[in-house]
Amino acid sequence: MSILTRAPVLKPFTLALIQLGNIGDNKAANLKHAREMILRATRDHPKKPDLVVLPECFNSPYGHVHFPVYAEKIGYTPGQAYDVGTSESESVKMLSEVAKETKTWLIGGSIPERDTQKETYYNTCTVYNPQGDLVALHRKIHLFDIDIPGKITFKESESLTGGNVINMFDTEFARIGLGICYDVRFPELAMIAARKGAQVLIYPGAFNLTTGPLHWELLQRARANDNQVFVSMCSPARDLTAGYHAWGHSMVVNPLGEVIAEADENERIIYAGIDANILEETRKGIPVTTQRRFDVYPDVSAAAQ
Numbered sequence: 350m351s352i353l354t355r356a357p358v359l360k361p362f363t364l365a366l367i368q369l370g371n372i373g374d375n376k377a378a379n380l381k382h383a384r385e386m387i388l389r390a391t392r393d394h395p396k397k398p399d400l401v402v403l404p405e406c407f408n409s410p411y412g413h414v415h416f417p418v419y420a421e422k423i424g425y426t427p428g429q430a431y432d433v434g435t436s437e438s439e440s441v442k443m444l445s446e447v448a449k450e451t452k453t454w455l456i457g458g459s460i461p462e463r464d465t466q467k468e469t470y471y472n473t474c475t476v477y478n479p480q481g482d483l484v485a486l487h488r489k490i491h492l493f494d495i496d497i498p499g500k501i502t503f504k505e506s507e508s509l510t511g512g513n514v515i516n517m518f519d520t521e522f523a524r525i526g527l528g529i530c531y532d533v534r535f536p537e538l539a540m541i542a543a544r545k546g547a548q549v550l551i552y553p554g555a556f557n558l559t560t561g562p563l564h565w566e567l568l569q570r571a572r573a574n575d576n577q578v579f580v581s582m583c584s585p586a587r588d589l590t591a592g593y594h595a596w597g598h599s600m601v602v603n604p605l606g607e608v609i610a611e612a613d614e615n616e617r618i619i620y621a622g623i624d625a626n627i628l629e630e631t632r633k634g635i636p637v638t639t640q641r642r643f644d645v646y647p648d649v650s651a652a653a654q
């Protein structure tokens with residue numbers, strides 16, 4: 350966990366989710382398209398967004414065979430200055446430049462990352478401030494290994510290693526907790542981030558045509574309601590010619606558990622106004638955040654550093 354200080358007060362802000370389409374096997378084309386869409390997202394709305402989010406695996410096809418092929422060395426160490434200028438990652442360079450150019454906070458979805466020291470691969474999200482600095486990095490903690498006979502078998506652990514750090518970052522308008530896709534299924538992660546002061550939880554994700562209709566909305570509303578925070582997941586657009594068929598439906602849920610913005614399955618940019626009063630009113634009206642019985646059950650966040 351990278352943050353131990355007092356969380357900033359939640360202020361109203363505008364969130365934009367880019368449900369990116371045309372993610373193919375040409376990485377340069379994927380990066381070019383993502384950049385164009387970020388420029389569009391920050392230009393084409395009456396209220397310029399404060400924070401823009403890309404989906405999981407935005408620079409490569411999604412699948413365990415692809416991760417080592419598309420992986421980039423990032424070499425970021427939390428708490429240490431990172432020089433984007435000398436970064437070996439072309440994705441990091443593009444994301445940093447466009448965050449700086451648009452003067453916007455940017456959650457750069459996720460990309461396959463190579464750790465050359467350990468020869469391991471991760472599914473990694475990087476975050477940039479409006480000056481273009483790389484300020485946070487989250488490695489997907491829970492790997493997507495499932496087997497639903499006749500429907501979908503997927504095994505990220507064939508080529509990836511799971512991260513082992515809970516990550517959040519502070520902006521001038523919120524403390525934001527990070528997860529990637531399958532991480533949303535684990536309530537402990539959301540609970541710990543919320544109890545450490547995160548008011549907004551963001552998960553670049555890519556559910557599919559089996560688990561999407563079952564759980565995509567349910568999980569976001571559950572995490573939002575459990576913790577009385579904003580929750581958002583940003584998906585790639587659905588492409589039935591790709592090897593993995595993403596569900597789409599990028600979404601923002603408020604602390605009452607209500608869906609306040611949702612895309613369909615196509616390439617879209619959706620916007621949501623984050624209303625700080627709703628968080629306060631929800632917690633005041635239904636005060637579960639102060640009614641927990643840690644004399645009966647343990648506080649999972651106490652053990653997390």
Ligand SMILES: NC(=O)CC(=O)C(=O)O
Pocket residue numbers: 492493529530531532534554555556557560561
């Ligand atoms: N792609 C994922 O990591 C997770 C997913 O699709 C699911 O949980 O369902």
